[in-house]
Amino acid sequence: MMIRVRSRDGLERVKVDNPNATVGELKSLIQTQLNVPIHNQTLSKNQNLLLAKGNDIQKFNDMADPSSPLAVLGIGHGQMVYLAYEGQRSVAGPQIKISPAGSFGKKMTMDDLIAKQMRIERQEKPHCQAVSFDRDAANAFQQYVNENLAFAIKRGGFMYGSVNEEGGVNVDFIYEPPQQGTEDNLFLLRDPEEEKQVEAIAIGLGLRRVGFIFTQTISQGKKDYTLSNSEIRQAVEVHAESGLKEWVTALVKLEVNEDGGADVHFEAFQLSDQCVKLFKDGWFAENCGDLDPKITRMTKDVVILGKDTRDVDNDFFLVLVKILDHQGPLSSQFPIENRTSPVNLRALKNHLDKTKNLLYVKRLSNFHLLLLLAKYLDINADVPQLAACVQAQAPIPEGYQILIDSLASNSRD
Structure with a gap:
């Protein structure tokens, strides 16, 4: 059988001949086929492993027992396993030969040379030290999505707050613009006049727009991506518009808890500087049809770990941000704009x-x-x-x- 392995390097495959293989055997095969030493490997069925840092990696222990059979863990042919490891490794890639001018072969243009030099790399640290949500504002947003929309359609809003000297972001209110949500997409029907009113209020409050928040639906939670390519595109568009280096992208979704119930879960990211620059420079391809949602396609070849490709795993663009909470100065006891019932x-x-x-x-x-x-x-x-x-x-x-x-x-x- 073939097991799909996603790591910080993208998607790879490991061939497993023994149908009764254990976690330990899979680790041995990863060492042999992917050049990752066993003692450096952390495996999990949870995709959040790829975004974990430092000691947080130890929390992903669902595949920690090397004697556990893969079949018992629900891992069979074509299933996805997530791999985190320390250090560097050699990833085989095609050898690129550029023919000198006048010789046989394709002549390289300046755009070709620039594309060959565009290496997609992970950004290790966010500019935002942490993001703290006003408890009432965050609760008012998630409660509406949970109780009124049942996480069946997407919802979004702009976060307003402040940035402190250490790079921490405080979110004190969330403005929900006119919008239409579906199971997989969020369409913001932005009203320039209303946004002018929002900005006037923010100025008086000494606040500014600091981020974008949106939800994922229940059906999206069953898919193997952190953010889809359409979510990446929408998030980077508003990020690029802001010009704020500490800009935060927040995600709200339902997660199954240990008792089999569902809990509302907040996650926060920054899109990497490289992601924002690529978008501004027009590298994001349009109308990619049936492209895998966990992949963002570029208009030109880029280099990822020695490989030429136009398809970039979305996780390369995400930098995890720590979440805190606080009690801000504003109340939440008033109807919120642009929901089901008009506010009058x-x-x-x-x-x-x-x-x-x-x-x-x-x-x-x-x-x-x-x-x-x-x-x-x-x-x-x-x-x-x-x-x-x-x-x-x-x-x-x-x-x-x-x-x-x-x-x-x-x-x-």
């Missing part, structure tokens, strides 16, 4: 009625509420000023209180 002034009146015992600035300390108000106020003057009051937790000027109360009292069901 009736929601404002209900919110103000429920929070009448709080200081007025506390009642307005919610991004989604401020976004509703931005549709009725001057985004160049009123919106930043209101947001600045919220940021400083300073009293809201009486004129604004009267105006906001008037908007709420004039609402209709």
Whole structure:
């Protein structure tokens, strides 16, 4: 039988003649056929092994017992096993000969030479030290996807927050633009006017756009990739647009727990500098048809471990980022924009009625509420000023209180 082995070097295959082979025998064959010493090997059926660093690799112990039969572990012909190892190894690749000008053979152009020199390499460290999510903002996002969409269609949003001097990113609110999700794709129907309102609020709050967050569906969780090529393309597009080196891409999905139930799981990455540069320079191919979703195709040949190819394993572009959480200054008790039900002034009146015992600035300390108000106020003057009051937790000027109360009292069901 043939076992597929994915490592940081891409996809390779190991031939196993014994149908009753054990994990130990598979490791011996990997040493013989792939030149990875047994003592350096960590094997797992969990694809997250490829993104683990340092001591975290030890957590992947589902194939740690060398006497375990592969069949008992559900590993048979054509099955995928993930391999992590330390150090370097020699990977056989084709020998490339460039004929001198005027001799028999294809003449190399400058583009050809540049392509031959484009080596795809992993980025070892992210620019973002860690990303910390406001607990309420993260929960409001995942709860809607879990309870209303049942992780059956994709959902996404832009994360807003700040970057500290050490390169850590704090996410304080998530803006969900107009969108349509399917089982495999997310289409952002971006509204420039609404995004201007969001930016005006962010400026007043002293925040900025720091990342992109999206979900994977249940059906995607059964596939053998971390991010699909369409997800890589969408993520790198908004990353390149930002110009922020600490930009974070966050993924939310369901994972099966030890009891057989499902838990919501957050993961965070940075796309490598090389990935962003390749996208900006037009190396990402369009309309790749039935291409394996775990592969991104380039428009020209690149070199990966001595091999010429146009197909790059998506994991080469991902750099894992540590996740933390915090309790930020904004509340989440207000309807969120661009979901199933439109957010209107009736929601404002209900919110103000429920929070009448709080200081007025506390009642307005919610991004989604401020976004509703931005549709009725001057985004160049009123919106930043209101947001600045919220940021400083300073009293809201009486004129604004009267105006906001008037908007709420004039609402209709």
